[in-house]
Amino acid sequence: MRVEIRPQPFAPWQEVGDYQERHLARGAFGASAVFVGSMRDFNRGEPVRNMALEHYAGMTERQLTQLTEEAVQRHDLLDALLLHRIGNLRPNDPIVLVATWSAHRAEAFTACREIMEALKTRATFWKKETLTDGERWVDGNTPG
Amino acid sequence: MRVEIRPQPFAPWQEVGDYQERHLARGAFGASAVFVGSMRDFNRGEPVRNMALEHYAGMTERQLTQLTEEAVQRHDLLDALLLHRIGNLRPNDPIVLVATWSAHRAEAFTACREIMEALKTRATFWKKETLTDGERWVDGNTPG
Amino acid sequence: MQPAYPFTMTVHVKCFASLRQQLGVDAIDIEHRFDMTVADVWQALSRQPPPGNLLCARNFEYVDFNQSVADGDEIAFFPPVTGG
Amino acid sequence: MQPAYPFTMTVHVKCFASLRQQLGVDAIDIEHRFDMTVADVWQALSRQPPPGNLLCARNFEYVDFNQSVADGDEIAFFPPVTGG
Numbered sequence: 001m002r003v004e005i006r007p008q009p010f011a012p013w014q015e016v017g018d019y020q021e022r023h024l025a026r027g028a029f030g031a032s033a034v035f036v037g038s039m040r041d042f043n044r045g046e047p048v049r050n051m052a053l054e055h056y057a058g059m060t061e062r063q064l065t066q067l068t069e070e071a072v073q074r075h076d077l078l079d080a081l082l083l084h085r086i087g088n089l090r091p092n093d094p095i096v097l098v099a100t101w102s103a104h105r106a107e108a109f110t111a112c113r114e115i116m117e118a119l120k121t122r123a124t125f126w127k128k129e130t131l132t133d134g135e136r137w138v139d140g141n142t143p144g
Numbered sequence: 145m146r147v148e149i150r151p152q153p154f155a156p157w158q159e160v161g162d163y164q165e166r167h168l169a170r171g172a173f174g175a176s177a178v179f180v181g182s183m184r185d186f187n188r189g190e191p192v193r194n195m196a197l198e199h200y201a202g203m204t205e206r207q208l209t210q211l212t213e214e215a216v217q218r219h220d221l222l223d224a225l226l227l228h229r230i231g232n233l234r235p236n237d238p239i240v241l242v243a244t245w246s247a248h249r250a251e252a253f254t255a256c257r258e259i260m261e262a263l264k265t266r267a268t269f270w271k272k273e274t275l276t277d278g279e280r281w282v283d284g285n286t287p288g
Numbered sequence: 289m290q291p292a293y294p295f296t297m298t299v300h301v302k303c304f305a306s307l308r309q310q311l312g313v314d315a316i317d318i319e320h321r322f323d324m325t326v327a328d329v330w331q332a333l334s335r336q337p338p339p340g341n342l343l344c345a346r347n348f349e350y351v352d353f354n355q356s357v358a359d360g361d362e363i364a365f366f367p368p369v370t371g372g
Numbered sequence: 373m374q375p376a377y378p379f380t381m382t383v384h385v386k387c388f389a390s391l392r393q394q395l396g397v398d399a400i401d402i403e404h405r406f407d408m409t410v411a412d413v414w415q416a417l418s419r420q421p422p423p424g425n426l427l428c429a430r431n432f433e434y435v436d437f438n439q440s441v442a443d444g445d446e447i448a449f450f451p452p453v454t455g456g
Contacts, residue, residue: 013164017157027185027235033256034178037249037456041171053455054389056448059432060455084455091171096456104286105181105372109257112177116249116456122434124448125455126389137390138454142248181372197371198305200364203348204371228371240372249456260372266350268364269371270305281306282370 001072003064003082005055010083012036012097019081024101029078031105033112035098041091043138049130051089056124060084067118075111077102082115084125117144145216147208147226149199154227156180156241163225168245173222175249177256179242185235187282192273195233200268204228211262219255221246226259228269261288297322297359301333304366307342327353329363341368381406381443385417388450391426411437413447425452 002019016034039051068082081099089095098115102108120141127138146163160178183195212226225243233239242259246252264285271282296319303313311334318332326344330353338353345364346355357363380403387397395418402416410428414437422437429448430439441447 011161013157013161017155020157027183030182030184032180032182034180035249035253036176036178038174038176039171040174040247055455056386056388056429056432056450058446059429059448062432103184105179105260106286106288109179109260109288113253116253120453120456122453123455124388124429124450124453126451127454128389137451139390140452141454141456142250144250144253199371200302200304200345200348200366202362203345203364206348264369264372266369267371268304268345268366268369270367271370272305281367284368285370285372 001068001080003061003068004084005061005064006083006085007087009089009093010085010097012083012094015083015097016081016099019099020101024079028103029101030103031108032099032101033105033108034100035096035112035116036094037096037116039089039091039093039095043129046131048091049132051130052128053086053089053095054126054128055084055086060124063123064119067122068115071100071111071115071118075100075102075107075114077107077111080111080115082119084119084123086125113144120144145212145224147205147212148228149205149208150227150229151231153233153237154229154241156227156238159227159241160225160243163243164245168223172247173245174247175252176243176245177249177252178244179240179256179260180238181240181260183233183235183237183239187273190275192235192275194274196272196274197230197233197239198270198272199228199230204268207267208263211266212259215244215255215259215262219244219246219251219258221251221255224255224259226263228263228267230269257288264288295322296320297324297357299324299329299357299360300362301329302362302364303333304364306367307365322359324357325353326351326355326357326363329357330365333365339367342366343368379406380404381408381441383408383413383441383444384446385413386446386448387417388448390451391449406443408441409437410435410439410441410447413441414449417449423451426450427452 078101083097222245227241
């Protein structure tokens, strides 16, 4: 299991492939589910130029580790990977990556979505968007 | 949207990355969900050496296209990719890849899982496993 | 006196997976009278009652056994699917 | 006569996101009497009632406003989270 907060852009599909190659036993997993959240160039009716992602160093890492461990145990996962970006993002940049591996598909699907919902609800990140004229803090997440 | 039946092994995470790079507008999608089903080396209590995946040429392609189109429309997806392997597989080989892209996460998650369930229930594929002593047709799928 | 069914039609039949192996039939053309159902095609093909889990398609779409067939149709029989 | 609270304790307070900008406070240490709750820390920090959507953590765990705090605790205040 790996949980990381990344201050630099990452290539999500390559990260998943590399992690799987290095950490999963060949032939052991029948299912993997992945979610990637990316920055859009448009939000709530307005073009967005840039986004600053702030977190609570110390607390956020613990939360992400805890919610991922909980999902791994609850769904008997073989492995899980969670990456979350912080810092200054541009449109198209990946924000979050959640990958789960299990023997059968139900567990990987359910755990991947649960991790995302738990992260969205609990994890201490905050987004500030730069618009064409000024900035705004995002005041809540889209329902899952 | 792309739907393909592949007689040769494919690298799923690279396929998703390449497809996204070529077909999705940068900054337009906020969410992508991917499921990959892979061949395990163990099934129903026995080691599995190889697997032959048969399909109904003509019917299977139509089914996959139809069920993917239905999901794209029902969930307002920006795009979807479906690859399914046929032929002779070895453990660890990817069997199926489903990728969905949408503005927000609920649509990508739900559509990806619905496509997999529809495929498992309806699409005309059949698996024959080679065990250490002989062969067997797989007689049903694991519930989703 | 005219025969009740003066004309026959041809249906193209395919079998898949374990069923193909059990019947020893991959693809075959069957001639039959015009008022034929999928069940009749199965009977002409196998000379036995259909297995409980048998599935069938007419022209690449799932159909019930009481579905009528037409000249030139492709009728397929197969066991439960196991893809994905 | 002894004072009611002869000793004080120190709590480390952090604010995040829009709240950090509104209060102009990133991190600050607050001294207070021993029988203190998170609500007391907020009052000492801001001199105003808490916004309805205010969240708080004590030592990196979410807590309610009536949670007691102890000497050396890290107390954080922040608006609803928007990660992922």
